[in-house]
Amino acid sequence: MSVLAILAVTIAILLSAYRFYGSFIARKLGIDNRNVTPAHTREDGVDYVPSNRFVVLGHHFASIAGAGPIVGPIIAVYFGWIPALLWILIGGIFFGAVHDITSMTASLRHQGKSIGEIIQQYIGDAGKKLFLIFAFATLLLVIAVFMDIVARTFVTVPAAASASVFFILLALLFGVVINRLGFPLWISTIFGVGLLYFFVYLGEVYPFQIGYGWWIAILVAYIFLAAVTPVSILLQPRDFLNSFLLYGMILFGITGIMIANPRIEMSTSVQFHVEHLGFLFPVLFVTVACGAISGFHSLVASGTTSKQISKEEDAKLIGFGGMLIETLLAVIAVMAVAVMTRGDFAARLVDAGPVTLFSEGLGGFISAMGIPVAVAVSFVALTVSAFALTTLDTCTRLARFIIQEYAEDLPSQRLRPVLQNRFVATFLVVLFSGLLLLTGQFEQLWPIFGSANQLLAALALLAGTVWLAKKNVNPLFTVIPMIFMFSVTLLSLLVFAWNQYQQNAWFLSVLSISLFVLAVILVVMARNSLRRYYAEQKRGQTKSGTETVSTP
Numbered sequence: 001m002s003v004l005a006i007l008a009v010t011i012a013i014l015l016s017a018y019r020f021y022g023s024f025i026a027r028k029l030g031i032d033n034r035n036v037t038p039a040h041t042r043e044d045g046v047d048y049v050p051s052n053r054f055v056v057l058g059h060h061f062a063s064i065a066g067a068g069p070i071v072g073p074i075i076a077v078y079f080g081w082i083p084a085l086l087w088i089l090i091g092g093i094f095f096g097a098v099h100d101i102t103s104m105t106a107s108l109r110h111q112g113k114s115i116g117e118i119i120q121q122y123i124g125d126a127g128k129k130l131f132l133i134f135a136f137a138t139l140l141l142v143i144a145v146f147m148d149i150v151a152r153t154f155v156t157v158p159a160a161a162s163a164s165v166f167f168i169l170l171a172l173l174f175g176v177v178i179n180r181l182g183f184p185l186w187i188s189t190i191f192g193v194g195l196l197y198f199f200v201y202l203g204e205v206y207p208f209q210i211g212y213g214w215w216i217a218i219l220v221a222y223i224f225l226a227a228v229t230p231v232s233i234l235l236q237p238r239d240f241l242n243s244f245l246l247y248g249m250i251l252f253g254i255t256g257i258m259i260a261n262p263r264i265e266m267s268t269s270v271q272f273h274v275e276h277l278g279f280l281f282p283v284l285f286v287t288v289a290c291g292a293i294s295g296f297h298s299l300v301a302s303g304t305t306s307k308q309i310s311k312e313e314d315a316k317l318i319g320f321g322g323m324l325i326e327t328l329l330a331v332i333a334v335m336a337v338a339v340m341t342r343g344d345f346a347a348r349l350v351d352a353g354p355v356t357l358f359s360e361g362l363g364g365f366i367s368a369m370g371i372p373v374a375v376a377v378s379f380v381a382l383t384v385s386a387f388a389l390t391t392l393d394t395c396t397r398l399a400r401f402i403i404q405e406y407a408e409d410l411p412s413q414r415l416r417p418v419l420q421n422r423f424v425a426t427f428l429v430v431l432f433s434g435l436l437l438l439t440g441q442f443e444q445l446w447p448i449f450g451s452a453n454q455l456l457a458a459l460a461l462l463a464g465t466v467w468l469a470k471k472n473v474n475p476l477f478t479v480i481p482m483i484f485m486f487s488v489t490l491l492s493l494l495v496f497a498w499n500q501y502q503q504n505a506w507f508l509s510v511l512s513i514s515l516f517v518l519a520v521i522l523v524v525m526a527r528n529s530l531r532r533y534y535a536e537q538k539r540g541q542t543k544s545g546t547e548t549v550s551t552p
Contacts (some may be wrong), residue, residue, distance in 0.1 A: 001264045003335045004257050010089065010331045014324045017093040022320040025098055028473060029105045035312045038112030038464065040472075046230045048112060048307045052185060053314040058240035059231075060305045061322045064100075064297045065246060066391030067149050067384050068290030069330040069354060072450065074337055074354040076287045077345065079280045080270040081338040085331060087284060091292025092327030094479040099457050100297045101319035102464040102478055107302030108312055114241050114302045114405060115463050119522075122466045123529045125409065127522055131459060132406045134518045135299055138452045139399040142296055143223070143433035146388050146395070151215040153355055153385040154208070160382040161210070163203025164389055167221075171238030172196055179232045192237075193244045200379055216437070219392065220430055226393035227426045228399055235393065242386050246329070249362070249383045252376075253332055256365035264338045266345065278495060282488035286450040291330025293485065295456025296395075297323065303398040336361030355384050399429040448500075448508055451492040458485035459519060461527050470533055481533065486523065490516060 029082045039050035076084040103115060110117050116135065120128030154161035174192045210218075226234055272280045277287065290296070301319055309315060336358050337345050348357055361378030400422060407419035418424055461482035468475040497512035 003262045003264060005330070006085070006264075007254065007257060010328065013089060014328055017097070018321055018324055021093060022097065022101075022229060022316055022324075025320065025477060026103055026316045028468075028477060029102065030473075031105060031312050031315055033311050033313050034289055035108070035186040037108055037309050037312055038306060039308055039310055042111060042307075045232070045302070046088030049230075049232055049236070050310040051308045053310065053317060053485070054238045055185070055236060056305060056310075056314065057318045057322060058243035058307065058310045059236055060239075060300060060318050061246070061325060062239035062242045062387055063300045063304065063394040064290065064294065064322065064385045064391075065326055065329065066290070067388040068294060068296075068391075069326050070333045070358050070384060072289035072356045073151070073291045073330045073333045073350070074358060075277075076284050077266075077334060077337055078271060078274045078277060078349075079284050080268070080401065081264070081266050081334055082268055083270055083280065083284060084288060084334050087288055088291045088327055088330045089287075091288065092323060092330070095295035095485070096297070096327065096455075097320045097323040098477055098481060099293055099295075099461055099464075100323045102468075103298035103460050104301035104309075104315045104319040105312075106464055106467050107306035108309060108315065109236060112302075112307040114401060115298050115460050116402070116405060118302075118463045118467050122463070122470055123522070123526050126435050127529075128523045129406065129409070129524055130518050130525075131463070132402050132544055134396045134452075134515060134522075135295075135456060136399055136402045136406075136460065137515060138295065138456045139299065139395050139402070140429070140433045140436050141452055142395045143392060143399070143429070144437040146392050147216060147219050147223075147433070147437055149355065150219060150385055150388045150392065151212050152353070153388070154210070154215050155212050155379060157359075157378060157381040157385070158209045159203040159378050160205075160385045161215070162200050162206050162208040163382050164386055166199040166202060167196065167242065167386060168234070168238060168516045169240055170199065171234055172506065174241060175233050175237035178237065181427040187189075189244075192241050196241050196244060197248070200382060202345055203382065204375070204378060216434075219389075220434055223393045224426055224430050227396035227429070228422050231308065234398070235304070236308070239390050239394075242390055245383045245386055248331065249380060250325075250329060252369065252371075252379075253336075253362050256368040257335075260365060260368035262339050262365065264335075265341050265362065267342055269342075277464065282492045283495075285485075285488040286454045286492045288330070289450045289453055291327060291333070293454065293457050293481070294437065294454050295460055296457070298457065298460035299398045300394060303401055304394060332362065333358055336365070339364075355381065359384065394424060396429050396433075399433075400425040403428060448496055451489050451496055452514070454485055455489035455493065455519050456487055457517060458482055459522055461485065462523065464491055466526050466530060469530060471540065486519070490519065 039048050042048045043050060073088060074086055107113060107117050116128045116132045119131045174188060178185055178188050277283050305318060339361060359380040361376045362380045363373060366376040367373040403425040404420045407416050410416045461478045465475040465478045465482055493516040495514045497509045500509035500512060
């Protein structure tokens, strides 16, 4: 079977989904440019900054992509490339894209606040607090997992480390040029992207070779500084420029596939049980994670992104479209390893890991363009690590938002301003995530992260469903994915909690059970809130009907 044929069908499906289903969802959400966005009403120059939609798309896509749509889909190929591919497409269109644009729109209608704010208004104060605790725990998992991924990549591919440092310096300069000096975006972009790719070469010439522990220390310092810096200085320009790395990687990969026309060598058989992972249901659906649907996206959409959107109609491109681009990346990740036999795939994945396997596979496609294989592989590894790095500091900023938002409701007049200070809140995020990393590395943290991440998506869909229902909008398009995600994630958390318990990993086992309990409580609270709402509506209709009859 041809990789090119599968890729062509995938692109056609995703474009059709954006044109038709994306427009349908936008109409259901009532997206309208007449609604003034929080970026304008609360502009502060630090977090609330109205921006060009392509700049915001760059930030949003760079933040949500990371290594998630690569690592998860490749691990899921253990069950077979066909079930992984089908779930990525179905999940990306009908689950992930709906989840992202709904979360983004809900935040736009609530002053750019997080999903927790929507839960507070439509479910209750206790619900908000529980959700913020859940979201904070999930973000700590994301930060810990991605710190491990980035540090390991920098150790194995030193060129990626040095190029990433050069990128940060370039982003600072780019931010000054467009925001302070007022240079036109298109001219600045041409020069910025040119320098970006030059630094890829420079990274090969001057690789930074430092040990794993040192990289963790450097990353801790970096994410602290990046999370307290105004978005226009580093986060926005860095993510915008870095997005061209990923666009380039996807474009080069597709071009290489068109030239080489590789064939899928992996068998079409489906493994319903994998010894070290578990059963296909529910493990496949939480393992793919970001490639199909990700609760982390709701935190980005309602955290940093919603504070930068200038026009409400931009939400379709950024929310729905951004997720479909990530879905395409996940499909390419599956194709990058499907050209191997199942035996070779399993052996290489254990030895090299998913990021290296993806880099070698896609690098092989790109080399068909005449680019040396070693250079192509390094370029792919660099791109993945650059996006994992953007996810790191975005997560840190989002976790800081959560601490500050949680502190708003604290009764203590002394503690509240302390926790709302962005430096104190960021320090606590960095401290807790660093301690979490010490409890277990990638192999132990990824399954818990996948389950918590997908359960967070179910909770975001729950919040969106309650919001829509109370606005008298039929929420069926969020209810179906919500029910499915609750089913697979709650079951997965129980399974992983038991596995960690058997391995004496007490902390991770307790964490899994705690997340399970928090989610169940929130579901019950949402159900009770809707029951009260519908009961009040029914009483109001009955009273109105009685008054009408009794009127002379």
